[in-house]
Amino acid sequence: MSTPTPTAAPTPGSTAHELTHGRRENRLFETLCAVSTWSTFAVLVILIVSVSYRAWGWLDWQFLTSFDSRKPERAGILAGLLGSCWMIVITIMFSVPVGVGAAVYLEEYATDNLLTRIIRTNLANLAGVPSIVYGILGLTVFVRMFGLFGEQGLFHIEGIPLWGDAVIPLPFGRTVISGALSLSLLILPVIIVAAQEALRAVPPSLRHASLALGATRWQTIRHQVLPSALPGIMTGVILAISRAFGETAPLVMIGAMTFVRFAPGKITSLQVVFDDPASLVRAPFDTFTVIPIQIFNWVRQAKSEFQHVAAAGIVVLLVVLLVLNGLAIYVRHRSQKNLRW
Amino acid sequence: MSSMLNAFSDLVKTRDGQSDSESATPDQRTTKIETNGLDFYYGDQQALFDISMTIPERAVTALIGPSGCGKSTFLRTLNRMNDIIEGTRLTGQVLLEGIDIYAPAIDVVALRKKVGMVFQKSTPFPKSIFDNIAYGPRIAGLRDRRKLTEIVESSLKRAALWDEVKDRINESAMALSGGQQQRLCIARALATSPDVLLMDEPASALDPASTARVEDLIFELKENYTIVIVTHNMQQAARVSDTTAFFFQGRLIEVGDTRQLFTNPKQKQTEDYITGRFG
Amino acid sequence: MSPTSLNRSFTLNRAKEQAIEVSLLLCALVSIATTAGIVFVLVAESVFAIPPEKAFFQEVSPWEFFTGTQWSPQFADKHFGVLPLVCGTFLIAGIAAAVGLPIGILSAVYLSEYASPRVRSIVKPILEILAGIPTVVYGFFALYLITPTLIKPIFSTLGFDVDGYNALSAGIVVGIMIIPMVSSLSEDALRAVPRSLREAGYALGSTKFDVSAKVVLPAAFSGIVASFLLAIARAVGETMAVTIAAGQSPTMTLNPLRSVQTMTSYIVNVSLGDTPAGTIEYKSLYAVALCLFSITLVMNILSQYVMRRYREVYQ
Numbered sequence: 001m002s003t004p005t006p007t008a009a010p011t012p013g014s015t016a017h018e019l020t021h022g023r024r025e026n027r028l029f030e031t032l033c034a035v036s037t038w039s040t041f042a043v044l045v046i047l048i049v050s051v052s053y054r055a056w057g058w059l060d061w062q063f064l065t066s067f068d069s070r071k072p073e074r075a076g077i078l079a080g081l082l083g084s085c086w087m088i089v090i091t092i093m094f095s096v097p098v099g100v101g102a103a104v105y106l107e108e109y110a111t112d113n114l115l116t117r118i119i120r121t122n123l124a125n126l127a128g129v130p131s132i133v134y135g136i137l138g139l140t141v142f143v144r145m146f147g148l149f150g151e152q153g154l155f156h157i158e159g160i161p162l163w164g165d166a167v168i169p170l171p172f173g174r175t176v177i178s179g180a181l182s183l184s185l186l187i188l189p190v191i192i193v194a195a196q197e198a199l200r201a202v203p204p205s206l207r208h209a210s211l212a213l214g215a216t217r218w219q220t221i222r223h224q225v226l227p228s229a230l231p232g233i234m235t236g237v238i239l240a241i242s243r244a245f246g247e248t249a250p251l252v253m254i255g256a257m258t259f260v261r262f263a264p265g266k267i268t269s270l271q272v273v274f275d276d277p278a279s280l281v282r283a284p285f286d287t288f289t290v291i292p293i294q295i296f297n298w299v300r301q302a303k304s305e306f307q308h309v310a311a312a313g314i315v316v317l318l319v320v321l322l323v324l325n326g327l328a329i330y331v332r333h334r335s336q337k338n339l340r341w
Numbered sequence: 342m343s344s345m346l347n348a349f350s351d352l353v354k355t356r357d358g359q360s361d362s363e364s365a366t367p368d369q370r371t372t373k374i375e376t377n378g379l380d381f382y383y384g385d386q387q388a389l390f391d392i393s394m395t396i397p398e399r400a401v402t403a404l405i406g407p408s409g410c411g412k413s414t415f416l417r418t419l420n421r422m423n424d425i426i427e428g429t430r431l432t433g434q435v436l437l438e439g440i441d442i443y444a445p446a447i448d449v450v451a452l453r454k455k456v457g458m459v460f461q462k463s464t465p466f467p468k469s470i471f472d473n474i475a476y477g478p479r480i481a482g483l484r485d486r487r488k489l490t491e492i493v494e495s496s497l498k499r500a501a502l503w504d505e506v507k508d509r510i511n512e513s514a515m516a517l518s519g520g521q522q523q524r525l526c527i528a529r530a531l532a533t534s535p536d537v538l539l540m541d542e543p544a545s546a547l548d549p550a551s552t553a554r555v556e557d558l559i560f561e562l563k564e565n566y567t568i569v570i571v572t573h574n575m576q577q578a579a580r581v582s583d584t585t586a587f588f589f590q591g592r593l594i595e596v597g598d599t600r601q602l603f604t605n606p607k608q609k610q611t612e613d614y615i616t617g618r619f620g
Numbered sequence: 621m622s623p624t625s626l627n628r629s630f631t632l633n634r635a636k637e638q639a640i641e642v643s644l645l646l647c648a649l650v651s652i653a654t655t656a657g658i659v660f661v662l663v664a665e666s667v668f669a670i671p672p673e674k675a676f677f678q679e680v681s682p683w684e685f686f687t688g689t690q691w692s693p694q695f696a697d698k699h700f701g702v703l704p705l706v707c708g709t710f711l712i713a714g715i716a717a718a719v720g721l722p723i724g725i726l727s728a729v730y731l732s733e734y735a736s737p738r739v740r741s742i743v744k745p746i747l748e749i750l751a752g753i754p755t756v757v758y759g760f761f762a763l764y765l766i767t768p769t770l771i772k773p774i775f776s777t778l779g780f781d782v783d784g785y786n787a788l789s790a791g792i793v794v795g796i797m798i799i800p801m802v803s804s805l806s807e808d809a810l811r812a813v814p815r816s817l818r819e820a821g822y823a824l825g826s827t828k829f830d831v832s833a834k835v836v837l838p839a840a841f842s843g844i845v846a847s848f849l850l851a852i853a854r855a856v857g858e859t860m861a862v863t864i865a866a867g868q869s870p871t872m873t874l875n876p877l878r879s880v881q882t883m884t885s886y887i888v889n890v891s892l893g894d895t896p897a898g899t900i901e902y903k904s905l906y907a908v909a910l911c912l913f914s915i916t917l918v919m920n921i922l923s924q925y926v927m928r929r930y931r932e933v934y935q
Binding site for chain 1: 647649652657662726731734747748749760761765827828829833853856884892917919
């Protein structure tokens with residue numbers, strides 16, 4: 001059937017109008033939607049290009065291995081790199097066991113009672129709390145510990161001795177561990193939700209088969225459910241970590257310094273660790289900075305050359321995030337190939 | 342007697358001819374499991390009404406009935422698998438060799454090692470064949486590699502799977518065929534040395550050749566194990582079992598010697614079901 | 621088999637099982653402890669304090685705080701009216717909503733109704749990447765790209781005065797930040813609408829536009845509204861991008877070309893400065909934080925309420 005091409009604009013009310021008018025409206029809407037969608041792509045490209053352009057020539061080995069400086073040409077991101085690494089390692093140590101443990105409890109043990117419902121609603125609300133509030137929480141609870149310790153505190157202890165001359169300061173103060181604990185609380189809801197989904201995806205028949213063989217609930221979880229849910233959990237954890245990597249506001253509240261010319265524990269190379277193993281223990285209780293805060297600091301500087309330094313820092317940050325996300329995608333991909341129910 | 346009942350009597354006669362005549366008649370076997378006045382509830386809904394029956398030792402008892410009649414629910418009360426469903430409760434007694442398995446003092450984990458279960462859809466763990474079979478003994482605390490290997494081998498032999506898998510015992514169990522997987526699940530259940538084996542429609546997901554092998558296996562196993570099997574396939578029940586119980590809408594309508602139930606049922610409902618008037 | 625062989629015994633295993641369950645419960649309770657901690661900390665510093673400490677509202681009247689239009693805690697002439705900060709926050713959130721909500725919902729419609737699977741497989745990762753970019757990067761983008769190359773040229777030629785730090789650049793960038801959130805939540809809501817509804821529309825001779833705009837969108841209304849509320853709450857809570865791009869001057873203005881200060885950037889600035897702890901200026905940050913927390917909490921709860929109450933139930 002051939003459609004007659006209208007030679008003039010169809011008069012409203014005529015059949016020709018009815019059959020063609022809708023299409024124009026439709027095409028307009030579709031174009032609008034498409035433009036909106038692809039504009040996000042355009043924004044991403046512009047962002048990456050403009051940042052890379054400004055970082056060109058400023059991102060080099062010297063940048064990666066030097067500490068910060070008042071002179072833009074000499075400024076480097078080493079303190080932030082090492083500080084971020086320590087931060088992330090300790091955050092993982094706290095958030096993953098607690099997060100996965102909570103998810104296991106909610107999915108495998110909890111019955112549908114009031115307490116469980118409170119926990120679930122609470123998790124949904126926590127996810128919407130601004131990150132800076134977590135910083136304030138961390139400030140009072142970890143950095144200052146409600147003022148309970150120290151000279152003017154209730155308990156007149158200044159610290160708990162650890163190993164060698166390493167001491168756990170009480171209160172924690174503006175240290176890596178305060179930041180790590182605050183960030184752990186921040187990403188906890190993310191990990192719990194991701195782990196819950198991974199656990200839910202394990203078929204119930206697997207649990208039933210294990211229980212019917214005389215396994216206890218924990219044995220079933222440990223030997224069957226968790227191994228099966230592991231890829232999903234790992235993907236969620238990696239994504240939560242990449243979120244923590246870019247977090248700035250809570251750490252600013254904790255008191256991560258902006259102009260820092262040292263690494264936690266003064267560890268700048270493996271040689272230092274060999275010479276003084278106690279430095280590994282001291283590092284988490286040292287003051288620190290992280291990459292996003294260094295970037296923040298450079299952005300605020302008056303000297304315009306610092307914008308190039310900031311751009312270089314941003315490129316480093318984005319590369320790290322890219323690697324982390326790529327890792328998550330890789331894990332997801334590998335698990336989907338191997339899993340056969 | 343209708344021609345249907347005749348067909349069944351033929352089936353039952355054939356099985357008799359194959360068995361050793363040394364097996365005792367149902368009356369002479371000792372009772373392994375006994376239920377008294379068993380009522381079962383899913384929340385407010387009652388699923389089983391006053392079930393009282395005995396399950397003889399070292400014999401095959403078949404539970405038949407239309408879908409939704411409660412036979413699978415009843416099966417699961419025998420190893421307390423219903424406990425993992427929320428909101429279920431039960432009144433009455435389930436006695437295993439005279440011991441009430443729902444008494445507070447009973448350890449469910451130990452019970453399930455004694456009363457094993459095979460499910461309708463085979464569920465091999467995503468591990469090697471060896472690890473699948475060894476799972477039960479391992480979680481019971483057995484670590485000795487040599488003993489585990491012995492148990493794995495004997496279980497697989499008893500499940501008539503050893504010859505087919507002995508060369509690939511460390512390969513993934515997921516690579517086996519459907520029939521092999523089901524026999525693997527049987528071997529896995531045997532590895533904990535149970536006294537009783539519960540089977541919930543073990544062959545319904547299998548092709549006829551595998552079904553026949555599973556049925557042969559059941560026939561062999563009954564020399565050493567008490568077997569309770571749920572099946573919706575009446576011919577299977579007639580072929581394989583010594584005692585048959587007919588369930589309908591949560592009630593036990595009739596239970597008795599298979600031969601007798603299929604050729605001369607006492608209840609009209611039983612006869613109607615067997616001859617295919619419903620279900 | 622003897623009766624005792626099946627009996628429970630207080631073996632190490634049983635104790636282990638119990639201990640494991642308890643420790644897992646404790647893990648789950650950490651989340652509750654977090655909420656309790658947040659509420660306690662904010663309230664203790666703002667409202668009630670253990671003597672001899674004095675809470676913020678014991679020194680500054682709540683009336684002045686909530687209705688005053690001057691905010692100058694760090695000057696000699698102190699005023700503690702929070703409205704300039706709230707105004708700055710909502711000005712930026714408003715601009716962000718104007719940017720992010722339309723683009724977000726239109727892309728959701730595009731992805732759900734129009735796009736081919738290939739297009740979806742390209743666009744969805746892009747949105748995920750946009751969502752994963754840290755806020756400091758967006759702040760940099762606003763300050764060094766959007767203001768000099770977009771806002772200043774356009775508005776200066778139109779005769780307006782543009783501050784180096786302005787609310788518009790921050791608002792645009794926060795809007796971009798919330799696009800992925802709006803898009804993905806709305807898309808979920810759109811996809812939950814059953815095919816039969818769409819097919820009924822097509823069978824009545826509707827175009828895709830008719831079906832999408834007049835059948836599917838209204839049907840997914842509650843989910844979309846909920847996503848809007850969450851996105852605006854996110855924009856309200858945004859910190860670093862606005863701290864970098866919007867400035868530090870708390871003014872009550874609706875002019876997006878001026879420099880403003882939000883609740884979040886005030887908190888950051890106090891913390892970066894050398895205000896001693898225990899002073900009234902320092903405590904003001906807790907009061908502002910309490911205000912911020914309450915606003916975002918209310919919006920989150922409202923969003924969940926909308927989802928629950930108006931959820932269209934499909935068979």
